[in-house]
Amino acid sequence: MDKRIFEIESNRPLTEQVFEMRLRGDASAVKRAGQFVNIAINGLFLRRPISVCDFADDSLTLIYKVVGEGTSQMAAMKTGERLDI
Secondary structure, rough: OOEEEEEEEEEEOOOOEEEEEEEEEOOOOOOOOOOOOOOOOOOOOOOOEEEEEEEEOOOEEEEEEOOOOOHHHOOOOOOOOOOOO
């Protein structure tokens, strides 16, 4: 997938450590659920690979577990923030 900017539509906990993040943006490069996207996190050198749960031409849904610093930062992200994917 090419580098794109997505806006967070929602980021809600499903359990204490598992979150659902819905993103709005050009997702035309995603071809199937299970494909990975790499998310840039401020202050961290490496991007975080997260598997796509669901997608449409203009949206992505990601389900992720908080296991470290990068996913902890993702869990704290709010609606309207932008992500470099």
